[in-house]
Amino acid sequence: RAHSNPFSDHQLEYPLSPDEMDWDRLYPHFVDEATGAMTKEVTIADIGCGFGGLLIDLSPAFADKLILGMEIRVQVTNYVEDRIIALRTNHAETNAYQNINVLRANSMKFLPNFFHKAQLEKMFFCFPDPHFKQRKHKARIITNTLLSEYAYVLKEGGVVYTITDVLDLHEWMVKHLEEHPLFERLSTEWEDQDECVEIMRNATEEGKKVERKKGAKYVACFTRLPTPEIV
Amino acid sequence: MIHPIQSSLATKDGTVLFFVVKNTIHTLRWEEGRGEFVAIGMWVDDADNSDTIKAKVREEQQRQLAENEAKRQKTNDGNSNKPSIKEAKVPVPGQGAPPVFKHIRNMALSRDETLLMACTDSDKALVVFELDYTNAENCLKLRKRQPLPKRPNALTTTTDDKTVLVADKFGDVYALSTKEGVVQEAALEPILGHVSLLTDIVVAKEADGKQLIITADRDEHIRITHYPQTFVINKWLYGSKQFVSTLCLPSWGPNLLFSGGGDSLVHSWNWESGKLLDSLDISEIVEPYLGDAQLAPEKFQNETNSLIEYAVAKVVTFANIPYIAFFVEQTKVVLICRVDPDIGAITLAQKIEMPFNIISLSSALSANLLTLTLDNRDSDDSRFAAFISYDGTEFLVDAEKNNAFEKCVLHKFENDPIVNVEPRDVYPLYHIASLRKRGEHFS
Numbered sequence: 257r258a259h260s261n262p263f264s265d266h267q268l269e270y271p272l273s274p275d276e277m278d279w280d281r282l283y284p285h286f287v288d289e290a291t292g293a294m295t296k297e298v299t300i301a302d303i304g305c306g307f308g309g310l311l312i313d314l315s316p317a318f319a320d321k322l323i324l325g326m327e328i329r330v331q332v333t334n335y336v337e338d339r340i341i342a343l344r345t346n347h348a349e350t351n352a353y354q355n356i357n358v359l360r361a362n363s364m365k366f367l368p369n370f371f372h373k374a375q376l377e378k379m380f381f382c383f384p385d386p387h388f389k390q391r392k393h394k395a396r397i398i399t400n401t402l403l404s405e406y407a408y409v410l411k412e413g414g415v416v417y418t419i420t421d422v423l424d425l426h427e428w429m430v431k432h433l434e435e436h437p438l439f440e441r442l443s444t445e446w447e448d449q450d451e452c453v454e455i456m457r458n459a460t461e462e463g464k465k466v467e468r469k470k471g472a473k474y475v476a477c478f479t480r481l482p483t484p485e486i487v
Numbered sequence: 488m489i490h491p492i493q494s495s496l497a498t499k500d501g502t503v504l505f506f507v508v509k510n511t512i513h514t515l516r517w518e519e520g521r522g523e524f525v526a527i528g529m530w531v532d533d534a535d536n537s538d539t540i541k542a543k544v545r546e547e548q549q550r551q552l553a554e555n556e557a558k559r560q561k562t563n564d565g566n567s568n569k570p571s572i573k574e575a576k577v578p579v580p581g582q583g584a585p586p587v588f589k590h591i592r593n594m595a596l597s598r599d600e601t602l603l604m605a606c607t608d609s610d611k612a613l614v615v616f617e618l619d620y621t622n623a624e625n626c627l628k629l630r631k632r633q634p635l636p637k638r639p640n641a642l643t644t645t646t647d648d649k650t651v652l653v654a655d656k657f658g659d660v661y662a663l664s665t666k667e668g669v670v671q672e673a674a675l676e677p678i679l680g681h682v683s684l685l686t687d688i689v690v691a692k693e694a695d696g697k698q699l700i701i702t703a704d705r706d707e708h709i710r711i712t713h714y715p716q717t718f719v720i721n722k723w724l725y726g727s728k729q730f731v732s733t734l735c736l737p738s739w740g741p742n743l744l745f746s747g748g749g750d751s752l753v754h755s756w757n758w759e760s761g762k763l764l765d766s767l768d769i770s771e772i773v774e775p776y777l778g779d780a781q782l783a784p785e786k787f788q789n790e791t792n793s794l795i796e797y798a799v800a801k802v803v804t805f806a807n808i809p810y811i812a813f814f815v816e817q818t819k820v821v822l823i824c825r826v827d828p829d830i831g832a833i834t835l836a837q838k839i840e841m842p843f844n845i846i847s848l849s850s851a852l853s854a855n856l857l858t859l860t861l862d863n864r865d866s867d868d869s870r871f872a873a874f875i876s877y878d879g880t881e882f883l884v885d886a887e888k889n890n891a892f893e894k895c896v897l898h899k900f901e902n903d904p905i906v907n908v909e910p911r912d913v914y915p916l917y918h919i920a921s922l923r924k925r926g927e928h929f930s
Contacts, residue, residue: 262682264683264926265924266926267926268926272707272726272728273723273726275725364682365681365682365683365706368708368710368723394657394682399680400676400677400680400681401658401659401677401680401681402682402720404679404712404718404720405720406716407719407720408720426634437716437718440717447589457903478929483719484716484719486697486719487715487716
């Protein structure tokens with residue numbers, strides 16, 4: 257299935273709180289053998305990771321960071337899981353791809369169940385569902401109310417990456433991010449020198465599809481501003 | 488028969504009581520000297536929502552026409568026929584369609600008790616009343632009626648009473664002025680939102696006077712957000728195992744918050760530190776009061792037909808004594824617990840059984856008085872409500888008030904065509920159980 261309704265009651269598994277999340281199952285290579293504790297925490301999240309192309313290309317580029325893909329569609333999540341298991345098996349001697357994994361989750365509802373305040377450095381929103389109909393706009397992954405949740409899990413100076421081939425959605429995401437007091441757009445110069453933008457443009461399956469069709473790809477990146485003084 | 492009372496709300500001193508029957512709000516005053524209730528105000532929600540529906544249909548029609556027009560120009564070059572514009576039709580529910588109930592839900596008083604606010608289901612509006620007790624005819628004066636995009640479900644005011652915060656079933660919270668006029672629906676922007684149905688909203692005040700909005704939803708979340716900087720989330724309170732249906736902020740416990748919902752626990756939190764202080768397991772306490780009403784729906788039932796589901800419907804407290812009171816939906820018992828204000832520990836103090844299932848519970852904060860409304864529909868009994876007061880050592884049913892209320896209501900409702908109904912026309916009285924998530928969608 258191409259779509260999943262984020263408002264439905266899905267059969268989902270999620271921890272009661274970030275402290276109760278079992279990360280060692282996803283990143284066994286990053287468990288301290290003596291204490292059983294994680295040596296690192298996830299700092300990069302790909303929200304709606306689809307078939308996992310971005311995760312796989314980010315993995316070697318950020319070998320010392322834990323990267324998590326979140327995807328709501330069961331079959332797609334299973335596919336990415338299998339893909340990562342195969343990659344890990346084929347690269348067993350170098351321990352490559354140990355730093356990426358995928359979770360089935362409705363991140364519009366349960367992001368705060370997985371991440372602590374200011375835990376993330378980067379969040380990716382690649383080719384999100386455009387939800388063309390106006391009355392479905394709340395189902396879009398970028399809304400002014402959800403941005404406050406993303407700002408909560410992002411650390412100061414963290415980056416939100418967006419890319420889409422739908423101009424209307426691009427303008428929508430830019431508008432909402434620009435209007436949000438905790439985000440500021442990064443310049444095109446910044447985009448041009450950032451390796452994630454480069455990867456994001458070329459890595460994802462959706463991106464490649466757009467490339468084949470010679471469609472446009474719209475990128476916008478935003479930095480998480482410091483939280484102002486509370487009044 | 489007279490329709491049961493769906494909810495009640497009392498002023499802090501307990502002298503004025505507001506209650507809802509169907510689409511009406513009634514106001515009674517307690518005359519201490521005479522020992523009787525006197526009717527002092529009433530409002531009927533007679534909103535005809537066909538105009539708002541018509542406006543919406545027209546708007547959608549225009550939008551579709553514009554869209555079609557745009558598409559037409561794309562495909563044929565200039566050969567388009569102008570579509571004729573028809574008058575918008577208000578859709579009428581067909582035969583067998585579920586009945587529409589004009590509920591009034593979730594009344595609230597402003598902190599200074601000069602305003603009464605309520606949510607209407609008929610046109611999804613917030614209604615604000617000025618309370619003018621000098622008006623002998625009717626103390627309820629409608630100040631404004633603000634239609635909202637989605638069904639409002641809970642409301643409160645900011646500490647200065649200038650703003651009403653309305654939480655809706657779509658997960659959004661709107662801030663609306665109590666004074667200024669109605670805002671066009673298109674101009675309304677939510678100040679915060681969950682991607683989940685919101686069940687309750689309260690405003691907490693930090694020691695330095697800064698405000699925090701606390702919202703609860705049916706995805707186990709209790710979220711704390713700064714106000715007015717609602718773009719800054721303060722924290723989540725983690726630990727609810729099921730949907731949260733009710734929040735309660737006491738004035739006597741520093742940073743304490745109580746919550747109840749579908750998880751057979753009543754939680755006490757410190758909203759400042761984010762810590763869960765105590766969870767009272769009520770499963771054994773309520774067990775004797777559960778029955779067929781708590782059996783899970785057939786579709787989700789187990790093989791032995793023994794799966795029981797229940798939820799705390801409402802938690803309330805008092806201004807000056809460290810007690811909380813709550814009840815489980817569709818049970819007859821109200822549970823009163825003592826709380827240690829320093830550590831938040833909850834201990835059961837009293838169980839008081841009612842003659843019928845409790846529909847709603849409210850507290851007159853400084854009068855240490857509880858009002859319960861009762862589901863007496865299957866009896867000839869006319870006890871629509873019960874009052875429980877505190878005598879300094881324990882809580883007791885206030886028989887004098889009960890009788891006075893019964894007398895007043897019977898007299899008032901005798902010939903009221905709105906509240907006299909056939910049994911089949913009674914509005915749904917229980918709304919909490921349906922919040923339980925079923926996870927029916929697998930992909």
